[in-house]
Amino acid sequence: MHTDKEIKTIGVLTSGGDAPGMNAAIRAVVRTAISMGIKVKGIMRGYSGLLNEEIMDMSIRSVSEIIQRGGTILYTARCLEFKEMSGVMKGKEMCEKHGIDGLVVIGGDGSFRGAQDLSNVGVPCVGVPGTIDNDIACSEYTIGYDTAMNTAMEMVDKLRDTAHSHERCSVVEVMGRRAGHIALNTGIACGACVILVPEKPFDPQKDLLDRIRYSQSVGKRHFIVVVAEGVGSAGDIAGLIQNTLGIDSRTTVLGHVQRGGSPTLRDRVMATKMGYRAVELLSQNIGNRVVAIQKGELVDFEINEALAMQKTIDERLLNIGHAISI
Numbered sequence: 258m259h260t261d262k263e264i265k266t267i268g269v270l271t272s273g274g275d276a277p278g279m280n281a282a283i284r285a286v287v288r289t290a291i292s293m294g295i296k297v298k299g300i301m302r303g304y305s306g307l308l309n310e311e312i313m314d315m316s317i318r319s320v321s322e323i324i325q326r327g328g329t330i331l332y333t334a335r336c337l338e339f340k341e342m343s344g345v346m347k348g349k350e351m352c353e354k355h356g357i358d359g360l361v362v363i364g365g366d367g368s369f370r371g372a373q374d375l376s377n378v379g380v381p382c383v384g385v386p387g388t389i390d391n392d393i394a395c396s397e398y399t400i401g402y403d404t405a406m407n408t409a410m411e412m413v414d415k416l417r418d419t420a421h422s423h424e425r426c427s428v429v430e431v432m433g434r435r436a437g438h439i440a441l442n443t444g445i446a447c448g449a450c451v452i453l454v455p456e457k458p459f460d461p462q463k464d465l466l467d468r469i470r471y472s473q474s475v476g477k478r479h480f481i482v483v484v485a486e487g488v489g490s491a492g493d494i495a496g497l498i499q500n501t502l503g504i505d506s507r508t509t510v511l512g513h514v515q516r517g518g519s520p521t522l523r524d525r526v527m528a529t530k531m532g533y534r535a536v537e538l539l540s541q542n543i544g545n546r547v548v549a550i551q552k553g554e555l556v557d558f559e560i561n562e563a564l565a566m567q568k569t570i571d572e573r574l575l576n577i578g579h580a581i582s583i
Contacts, residue, residue, distance in 0.1 A: 264381075264539050266296040268312070268357040271329040272303035272336075272368035275516055276387045276401025278524035279329040279363055284320040285532025286361050291317055293540050298357055303364070304336040304371050307348050312355050324525055327404075327517045333364075336371075345374040352380050359539040361532070363387045363400070366564065369547055373560040381544020383535040384560060387528075389515060392436035394566035395558045396549035400531065403523040405432070405515040406442050412511055413447040417481055426469070426480040426506040428495040432515050433485035437570055439515070444483035445578045451480075452578050453494075455487030456570040465494065466501055472583055473502075480504065530555055 269286045271279050283299070290297045299319070301311035323330055338344035352360065352375075359381040362372040365388040372382035386393040389405035409431050420427040429449075431439045437454025444452035450472045451465055459465075469480055482498070484491050495506040520528070531548045534555055538546055547563040549556050558566075 262358060262542065264295060264358045264542060266298060266356045267359045267361060267536065267539055268298045268300050268307075268352065268355075269315075269331070269361045270300035270303050270307065270363070271331045271333045271387065272362060272364035272371065273333060274365065274388060275328050275333050276389045276399070277327045277404035277516070277518055277520035278400040278528040279387050280323040280326050281520060281525045281528035282363050282385055282387060282400060282532040283329065283331060284324055285529040286536055287315045287320045288317055289533045289536040293536065295536070295540060298355060299331050302332045302334040303368070304339040304344075304348060305334045306332075307351050308336065308338060308344060310351060310355075312351070325519050327519055339371050345371075345378060348375055349378050349380050359383070359544055361385060361535045361539070365390075365393060365399075369560055369564060373545065373564065376545035376560065381539060381542070382560075383538050383544060383557075384547040384563070385531045385535050386547065386549065389439065390433055390436045391438040392568060393549070393563075394568035395547055395563035396551070398527060398550045400524055400528045401516075401520070402438070403521045404518055406439055406446070407521055408515050408518055409439060409443040409511055410446045412509075412514065413443060413449075413481060413483065416509055417447065417479075420479040420481065423505065424478045426482060426495070426498050426504045428482045428484060428491045428498070428506060428508050430484050430486055430491035430508070430510045432511070434487040436568070437485040437487070440483050440485035441570065441574060441578060444582065445574070447481060447483065448582060449481040449483040450477065450582050451482040452575075452582065453482070453484040453488045454570055454575070455485050457575070459488055461497060465498070469498065469502060469504070475583060477583070
């Protein structure tokens with residue numbers, strides 16, 4: 258989408274689940290735009306804040322000392338009203354009222370659908386992928402993913418210590434309702450004997466009990482099972498292990514701790530690069546795009562194309578995990 262209108266002011270918002278590195282992206286958007294002579298308005302609480310006119314002017318100093326902070330200084334919220342065309346048109350009116358010529362949307366698929374709708378009614382938008390699940394199909398990497406994995410890894414390492422001491426099985430549930438990337442990588446990094454992801458059908462006998470029995474047969478006395486939340490209840494899995502194999506089993510659900518914390522170096526740098534590219538596109542009057550990483554390079558896709566893509570689990574990495582997690 259190209260527009261002949263000169264971009265004098267852009268807005269930036271964060272939407273959907275928060276992810277470490279969102280602040281680094283906001284910072285990059287604000288400072289890049291100002292360096293190009295473009296004004297920036299921060300929109301609080303995502304599309305909800307846009308509809309409710311929670312809009313403020315941003316300056317270079319308003320994003321000082323935030324690159325190392327988790328969460329998002331603009332806050333985030335889900336907005337059912339924006340799923341209706343009446344909400345989208347109201348959003349367009351608010352952009353016009355506040356002189357916003359283009360919008361940077363930091364979030365996931367749902368956020369990009371809102372950006373797509375706004376672009377379709379004449380507000381140029383560029384999406385920046387920010388989600389810990391790494392489930393944006395057009396991009397190999399999303400902001401927050403590395404931090405979330407490192408947080409999960411640190412937590413599982415601590416649980417391993419007590420599982421070893423008591424010769425227990427620790428069943429750890431990580432985030433990933435529809436995507437198992439966090440579970441797969443964390444499981445491999447922590448030496449889990451079983452890794453369960455939603456992309457693969459789960460056979461309790463073959464994929465769980467038989468693997469633990471085999472590990473027992475080669476001398477293992479404590480066990481780590483990493484399961485993505487989309488597979489099923491970690492409590493049920495722990496109960497099955499204890500009732501069938503007689504192994505004392507405990508459940509830990511890591512939950513929203515994975516969303517928090519200071520972003521890693523990788524998340525800060527990726528967020529900065531993506532935020533910069535988003536402003537660069539808008540400054541060239543290009544909207545309806547999603548910034549992405551492909552083969553390690555920064556690229557961008559038309560939003561319709563990006564949303565139509567499908568992302569699958571890394572089969573080779575999954576096979577590696579099965580081979581070495583004994």
